[in-house]
Amino acid sequence: MTRLKQIRKILSSSPRYKATQLDYGEHDSFVQQQADxxxxLLRIRPYKENEGVVDGAGVLQSVHDVTTNFRGKNTSDHHSFEVWFDEGKIRFYMHAASEAAADKFRRRVGNNYANSEVFQVEEAPAFPIIGSDEYVAGAWLEMEKIPYYPIRHHNSEGFETDPYGEITSEMLSLDESTVVTQVIFRPAKQSWTDGDRFKHNSVDELAHALRQGTSVGWINPQTRPPSAKDKQAAKTIEQQRGEQAFHVNIRVLAASVEQDEAESRAHGVAGMFRKYYNAITEQGLSDTPVWHRRERKRAKRLRRFVQRMSDREWVDRHMIMTVDELAGVAHIPNTEIETPKIDWRYTQRGDRVPADLGQYEQSADSSASTEHNVNNRGHNGV
Known part of the structure; x- marks a missing residue:
């Protein structure tokens, strides 16, 4: 085999963004109903004047409820924070695992994000509708290193501007297209920094190793003294001991009747998460496209991916984030971002509206577009 053929074979088998039309059997679209x-599902219409990431950290701290069984196994529920570009608008959602959790989210989001509306989505589908004529692309976001190396957040290096500015801007697409970012989070036990003898050391052991220097060379190995950056990274890792944290999944999905548009949006949005790279710990988020070189198997994987997102299914991806880290990737933005088509609330009035979608849609600002209506789209549920 020539070198050129070898290169082509490697490239043809490397995961990449390849949008594919999906078969929904006897139905002409994928529709996830609330009953299924x-x-x-809670929708949030945020008032633009808020503290953004800082308020997001406050919400997450207040819902960090760990439950364990008699063996000490973590049995905590998982919830999700989602941003949808759907029907030409960018909207914010939270999905709570139970009614009790939903009530807590309503109160916590209402308390932290003053003048925002939080209400239950009842009649509309529980996930954006995806037609069989649409091409679908998706990706997982993963940590490049083991969890104890934190990504960038507002208390570590900080952000010059809210990273959601670029993420939401990249989500803007054709009005008929759909783009979804989904962050599923599950509270971790307080012992999360103790390490796992089968996977990785504790934060103390990792910090100690960084302070001892780095072994270099193969034939005549030597220990390179720790640099100032190594020492700073060790301190950053060590400071996580005792902090609250969450196990995390991050997914990105794009669907469009234009194949190139679906691929561009999925690739572009996933790429924006690289803004969370932490130069001190050299930790960041990398994207892994849902892919297979054979179209039939790729479609099967993408169908499974869409179903997992709509079901809010938890998958252990061995990714843990502190409250501050998670707040950076799951928060309500504010006036700092200038992305158009965001479903803001512009008036200050009372607290939250009742959790009744029908009443809300009749009284909402004229700038707010309506939720999905299956009959208007002419689709049948699956």
Whole structure:
């Protein structure tokens, strides 16, 4: 085999963004109804004047409820924070695993994000509708190193501007297209920094190793003294001991009747998460496209990916984030971002509206577009 053929073979088998049309059997679209989805979907219409990431950290701290069984195994529920570009608008959602959790989210989001509206989505589908004529692309976001190396957040290096500015801007697409970012989070036990003898050391052991220097060379190995950056990274890792944290999944999905548009949006949005790279710990988020070189198997994987997202299914991806880290990737933005088509609330009035979608849609600002209506789209549920 020539070198050129070897290169082509490697490239042809490397994961990449390849949007594919999906078969929904006897139905002409994928529709996830509320009744088919465990838990409660909440929509948030944020008031633009808020503290953004800082308020997001406050919400997450208040819902960090760990439950364990008699063996000490973590049995905590998982919830999700989602941003949808759907029907030409960018909207914010939270999905709670139970009614009790939904009630807590309503109160916590309402308390932290003053003047924002939080209400239950009841009649509309629980996930954006995806037609069989649309091409679908998706990706997982993963940590490049083991969890104890934190990504960038507002208390570590900080952000010059809210990273959601670029993420939401990249989500803007054709009005008929759909783009979704989904962050599923599950509270971790307080012992999360103790390490796992089968996977990685504790934060103390990792910090100690960084302070001892780095072994270099193969034939005549030597220990390179720790640099100032190594010492700073060790301190950053060590400071996580005792902090609250969450196990995390991050997914990105794009669907469009234009194949190139679906691929560009999925690739572009996933790429924006690289803004969370931490130069001190050299930790960042990398994207892994849902892919297979054979179209039939690729379609099967993408169907499974869409179903997992709509079900809010938890998959252990061995990714843990502190409250501050998670707040950076799951928060309500504010006036700092200038992305158009965001479903803001522009008026200050009372607290949250009742959790009744029908009443809300009749009284909402004229700038707010309506939720999906299956009959208007002419689709049948699956």
């Amino acid at each position: 989805t465990p838990g409660t």
